[in-house]
Amino acid sequence: MRIGKDGLAEGARFVPSPNCDERPAGCAVDLLVIHHISLPPGEFGGGGIVELFTNRLDPAAHPYYATIAGAKVSAHFLIRRDGELIQFVSCGRRAWHAGESSWKGRARCNDFSVGVELEGTGEVPYTDAQYARLAALARALAARYPITDIAGHSDIAPGRKSDPGASFDWPRFRSLLDVRRRRPKKNYGGKRRSVKLPRRPARRQKK
Numbered sequence: 001m002r003i004g005k006d007g008l009a010e011g012a013r014f015v016p017s018p019n020c021d022e023r024p025a026g027c028a029v030d031l032l033v034i035h036h037i038s039l040p041p042g043e044f045g046g047g048g049i050v051e052l053f054t055n056r057l058d059p060a061a062h063p064y065y066a067t068i069a070g071a072k073v074s075a076h077f078l079i080r081r082d083g084e085l086i087q088f089v090s091c092g093r094r095a096w097h098a099g100e101s102s103w104k105g106r107a108r109c110n111d112f113s114v115g116v117e118l119e120g121t122g123e124v125p126y127t128d129a130q131y132a133r134l135a136a137l138a139r140a141l142a143a144r145y146p147i148t149d150i151a152g153h154s155d156i157a158p159g160r161k162s163d164p165g166a167s168f169d170w171p172r173f174r175s176l177l178d179v180r181r182r183r184p185k186k187n188y189g190g191k192r193r194s195v196k197l198p199r200r201p202a203r204r205q206k207k
């Protein structure tokens, strides 16, 4: 996988979302944020996520939709259960996925991050296809942008957000990246970078 100069991932289905704007001038993209979403909650494979991110969600279609319809939100990417990659916002633009957030003392994580949604609940295990696609995407992003950290939404908005949840296997994801990192240099376009994952479960909040 490659991220083009236009910020679009080759091989992704591009469904443009209006819920985005310009990143602040001179702001480097150095953080990857992992989320989960399912619409209706707990159901997979329907059109709700794409409808939400493109402001086409019918509030009458499901009781839960009435509570979120009208929310102007997006993410750069969605990885469906079968591994399909859908892109809503160019990585060069600011998607609206993080909300009130902070990472290493920097607020407004939307400014400097790429947001990836995994179709899931945080309780049901994510699929092999999702881990594989996410690892490929992380590698492609690190080749295009100076990505130094990967965090969960729960890491940048602790107490407020819990995604990607307990079912996201950080060690597994880390090992997928590590395997890639040992491969020949040409896979990185000469831009090999060390990507740091947040230590788990240090930032998990217990009530």
Ligand SMILES: [Zn+2]
Residues within 6 Å of the ligand: 034, 035, 036, 097, 153, 161, 163
């Ligand atoms: Zn999230």
